[in-house]
Amino acid sequence: MEEANDREIEPDNGHVNNGGNEFYNAVFDDSNQEDISFNFDEDEEPPLEPRFKYERLEGEHTLPFLKTATFTSIDIHDKFIAIGTASGLIYILDHHGYGNFDSVPPLKPHRCAVSRVKFDETGSYVLSCANDSKLVVSGVGTDKLCCTVNITVMPKSIAFSPDFIRQQSGHCFIMGERNLVLYEKTFFQYKANNLYSGSERDGFIHCCSWNDNFIAFTNDTGTRVYERGPERIVTSVQPSHDVDRVRSSRSPPKHLWMPENNLVIGWADTVTILKIRDDGGVRKGEVHHIFHVSMFICGISYIPENGIENVELFLVGLQLEGEDFDDCASVISTVTTLTAMESTACTTVLKTSVIRPLGLKDFELQSEDVIESIRLSSHTLPYMIHGLGIPYLATYFILTTKQIIIAVPYGPEDGIRWRLQYKLYDEAFEMAKHHADLLVKTDLSQKSVGRKIIEGYLSNKQARVAASYLPHICGDCKEEWEWAVGQFHDAKMSTLLADVLPDSSPTLNSESYETVLIACLFNNPKQFRKLVQTWSPDLYKTSLIIDKTQWRIQQISRSGESGDVDEVEKILMDTLAHLYLYERKYENALKILMSCQDFQIFNVIDKHQLFDLVKDQITELMNINSERALRLLLDNADSVEPAFVMEKIGRQPKLQLAYLTKLMSRNEGTEFADKAVQLYADHDKKKLLPFLRKNANYNVNKARRLCSDRGFVEETIYLLAKSGNHFDAVKMMVREYKNIEKVIAYCKDQNDPDLWVHLLGVVAEFPAHFSQLIIEASNCLDPLLIMDKLPDDADIPNLSEALEKLLMDYTNHADLQKCCYESTLNDLSVLTQNLLQASDESVPVTLMTRCSLCSQIIMASNQELGRKLTDIKVFKCGHVFHLACSTSEIDRRHSIEDGICISCSDNSDSVNV
Template sequence: MEENGDHENVLSDPFDPEFDDSHNDTINTDEEEPPLEPRFKYERLKGEDTMTFMKTATFTSIDLHDKFIAVGTATGLIYILDHNGYGDFNSVPPLKPHRCAVSKVKFDETGSYVLSCANDSKLVVSGVGNDKLCCTVNIQVMPKSVYFAPDFIRQQSGHCFIMGERNLMLYEKKLFQYKAMTLYSGSERDGFIHCCSWNDNFIAFTNDTGTRVYERGPEKIITSVQASHDVDRVRSSRSPPKHMWMPDNNLVIGWADTVTILKIRDDHGVRRGEVHHIFHVSMFICGISYIPESIGKHMELFLVGLQLEGEDFDDCASMISTVTTLTAMESSATPILKTCVIRPLGLKEYELQSEDVIENIRLSHHTLPYMIHGLGIPYLDTYFILTTKQIILAVPYGPVDNIKWKLKYKLYEEAFETAKIYADLLAKTELSQKKVGRLIIEGYLDGKRARAAAYWLPKICGESKEEWEWAVDKFEEAKVCTLLAEVLPDVKPTLDAASYEKVLLACLFNNPELFRRLVQTWSPDLYMTNTIIDRTQWRIQQISKSGEIKDIEKTEKILLESLAHLYLYERKYESALKILMSCQDRQIFNVIDKHQLFDLVKDQITDLMHIDSELALRLLLNNADSVEPSFVMEKIGRQPKLQLAYLTKLMSRNEGMEFADKAVQLYAEYEPRKLLPFLRKNANYNVNKARKLCADKKMVEETIYLLAKCGNHYDAVKMMVREYGNIEKVIAYCKDQNDPDLWIHLLGVVAEFPSHFSQLIIEASNCLDPLLIMDKLPIDVDIPNLSEALEKLLTDYTNHAELKQCCYESQLADVTALSKGLLSSAARATEVNMFTKCSLCDQIINNSTHETGKKFTEIKVFKCGHIFHMSCTSSESFKADRRQSIEEGICIACSDKMDKNNV
């Protein structure tokens, strides 16, 4: 079993002057976790005030119909009332079928008749506005239970009903009287049948040995369920069983502290019962019903019961140990009337959905379970509880009750969701979605949970301007307006300026950083900037004078930056720039760019450089038209590093070439690594000055580069040899120059360094005559690896000579082969046969005359295979240059083809 807590539900008393319907519930403030949510509220019937008998009568039994309530009393009267407790006794007067207390009363399915029994040994069928089937059956025993057949009123049905005492008897009308038939015979030890019920063809009845189900038709008992509690201790006369039939032939049996759910199954025409659930609850069951929406997988049962005050038990074992006999309930312990909604889970497990304790009812210390009756009409969501003096109506919680309870236990999220779901229904009530939202916000603020309240504002206020402004006022009263900064909308809706000003001023005095962020992000159209400027200035002065803040400088800087933005909104640019400059705020550059304020700060370039040199340089370059480079260089004359940075940016845009010499000087002084790339990239500096500067600073690579740039390769090579000590770089330099004289000069220089001469011999062998190299060999100097170098030199020279000779011979052979081919081609004959045609007129060469009668005499034959009539080339339409080409031995057909291919 799973339980989460109890809920005490105070019965509403409209006649109590202190009664307030809005406070139905009491809570235990010591509990951190709220109790289970109630499912019902409890109230007396409205007719209690006008029906005088209800104030004096002692009620003993009750039954429900979807139209009426039948209430039996200790005086033998039966009152027929509507569901509100009103009765029309002129039309349907109180029935008086018995001379003693009415034990049981039952409606038929149509509500036309009432069946009752009492200890006067009578079974009485009384009519409700109908007397056709009214009758009285005298018996020899005192009946304990009665029930109508489902088709009692139908003709030809026999108008049957059943009665339970020790035996279960069926009474069927035969002509003018009822005939009794015994369906079950019980012995004395079996006890009385205190409960019986009839559904379809199934009759269920319970005595001390258990519950049996009898099937009409086969006329036999199809199943039996034994009691799971100690019947000897909990006698049926004091805690009688209760039956309830649910759809699909499900029978629920409530007896003592046990609930049993039995399902009648049909296996190929054979009916049998199966116990699906059997479990114990912590009270003596006095009534049972179900929640109609829960039928199926999540079935829920509504139970009414009694429990002794201070005696809390969870199962049957603890109940037996606490209450040894039911007579103990007649002690000084006060009985408690309870209801609960449970959901069966497994065979012996259930989940408690809600649990209510009904207070403010008159229960004596001698109240026993058989004196309480609970039953309902599930499909009408109507449930009644009968005590000896009162009739209580259990009404399911509506949206209003549900929201009130959730608000009471601070279940704000659930309350608001319920209000949203039933927004249309609750629109004109005191718990509309709008009012519930306000109650939630006030609840959080009263509970010192302002952050939670702020979190809920967007959901509750939505796009309602009125609600947002109300919330701002509430947060201001609670002095937590700073929390609104994250949630307050600036569009959809846009609030009055006063709302935004309240938040800004709260942040100004309590959270300067948040104030600055709001000033920077909120549109100035949302509030009166003049008001905020005045308050900000006053706050800065106050901080400076009072010294109330630990980090005064930091706070002042934050507020000054905020003030600068406010000045910008007011277009007071000079004041804003002055503040940003004094605060060394890098945002000044964005402000200058955005509002085109460079003219206001061009005289303060040095100060801008101190704030951020990179951004300052970018600013200067973007506004190059507004300020001359010479002016900038003059302003930052005492800051060479800034000059260098400025010139670097300037020259990257191919500007400021007049400061090239100055750039060389600054690079050499402060960025020597970048000097050589600058020298190579730029050509506007004085080479000689740069060379002298680099030489004075002993910058070898730069000096060598500048020497080479001046054309002084000899000195460059000499310096490279002496400074580098690495002959490979020198050799590479000489190869780039491709100057034989430079190689000779290099040989002379390297002669002073014998260790490099051997390598130079090898490298220069491809560029100089070996004899010239040999001539430059130093005399009387020990040169390492000389023999190997000379051997390599001679080998390379020999290979070079052989390669040259081979190339000459190969070229000569190629010329010879081509000449022979040309001569052979020239000696080849050109075939002329009877089908050969002129390449100009396309007529056969051997024809003596043309179609026009023109005679052909001479022909011109080319080695390419083209043949021409000379008479065709001498015609007036033939161009002179083409005729000249043929006479000179040039085939014009091949020439035309070649020209066409070129095109």
């Protein structure tokens, strides 16, 4: 897609936005915008991120003699750097390249170029060798163990013992030529002891190293590890490259001892990692990794950050460009003179690599840097370059013949700049965020990096991606959001901010929101409507947006186009209605919603209580949505009379019916019951019968005539039954249904014998149903009456079976009555006998029995009562009285006959009351 299609509509110079925003041309374009990227191909991976930056040592520029010296060897210690030169001098410098030559003057141990130089573990002594057949131990600020050992060969490699400076350790060091020789200090001189004797075909020992009790050395036949104590060779590793093609003199091997007795051997273009392990007290060597790299190794160190299991190796080497790698190996093998080297077409490049070993022959390249600032001559060979490091200080040194380069890890600023350069914006911002406190006062602070990312995406035509980054970059910073709005406005991509611009936390100035709204108004009306509906009107000037929207609608109307323009105009009208609502111009808003027949008008009326403004437009509301209009009318029943509504919708009977249905479901509008019956009969017959059953306010006779005239059978039968005219209802049911079961069920519900008699007369006209009726009515009517109603001249199917059933039912009924009568007599006899038996039982009178009237003991002595024993009266009910008490009580109560228990009489009277 072209750039013009991505951008928003250009401003119309004839209309200026007072709020600082521009209007756009009237041409509407709602096409999907696509991002255009001019980055590198997405399928093409970015280069590996550098792990180090390379700088010249600071002190190198301040020491004049270093500018003219030719460097031949180097060794580093935690405190110093020792540099050997072609003139035989050794300079002791600090890690920044500065030397205190008053305290530690340059050493002059040799008359020719220093080929090797080594520190002891304490940094107190330097061991050096050269082609002058001397081994020299020089002190750094001390001379106690300084010595010179003259030999008859030219040494190729040297190494101190780890405990060289310790008393009674022998102060040993080793030298490698064809043989590996151990030198141990005796009382007057150093004593030589051959640890390994090599033949002429084995070549020279170009590298040796000493770690703990293990001495590693390498000649053309491979690398061997010698163990002190047992004095034996523990293991031997053959070279994995062609030593005849790549001569060790031009690409010598390099050793690196890592923790846990891991030996890394870098030789030519191969790397081998050997582990010395203890197997039952016997030391053995195991090759864990062996792989080829695309350069000739000049130095090797490691990065201990990930632990020994996932160690990363730091390699320094030369790569010859312009020929195949095998041809480059041939060049190193055959070149012997400067003229021959210059005649080749190869270009020498100094590079570093960080690799992580994986499997036996696999590794992962973590980074690869070409040090372009170092110009090497075409005759530079690997032995002229040296690379060493101090892993725990994360500092690495590279020595060429003329320069000393220090490699230090990338800092946050370097990493961010590299990521920005290759448009790795995610990683750049995360790094800036992670190191925010460190970078706050730099030009790569989180704020600055965020702005660079947005500007980068916008300049590369990736505005949509830039918009998606804004929430992460701007966060809660009001200033950054407002800056981003300005950038997108300048790029004419403000519509992309619609989905990401915050409306709270933070809240921006009104111009920012107005910029986005106006951009959407002219480029994306649907988005414009969404923003107006979701954004609070307090965020922007609603009067300004109303003016712009009105002008835009007029512009579209004048265009005279159809199709999409009509839809756009409708969207903008709907949005304008919402804006009027925000301004409390309710009449204008309702007028627009009514003209657009927008369903949202009901929500607006309910929310703002605007029914009084539309109660005269009930018909229009019904046309928009009858269900919501009816509910609106019912919710505002106090504001409008049902008669008024019925009058307004008098020409729309279906709306009248819907209105009455809703009204009567609330037990209102009883005066329109007859009208409802008529409307149901005309427009919704299925609901007529349920209405007739549920409602009781209509005129039954009028409704019956209406249903009868229209031939509504069920409704007419129901109304006949409701009006009490059961005979006509039964007659109609028999004639219309022709199904005697419904009629019989109806008669059973009424439980009227006369109705059954009437039914017999009606069914007589339908002999086919008479047999069933005889069976059903046998329990309700006298069989003689049923027999009397039998038609004489009709052929009644199954009559004999029906009569047999009738007689059997009657016989069973008679038998049942007889059994019940006999059972009653038996029960009466048993109850009578029980009564008589109970009446014949004696009534016990004991010494403790009390009179039921005076409550005194009946059998009391004279002393207790103060009177003589009196006669007593006993009743069958169990009550006992003194005769005197009962006589006086009976005299008091004239209504109680003598012989009736006074207590039982009292209980009976109370029950009757």
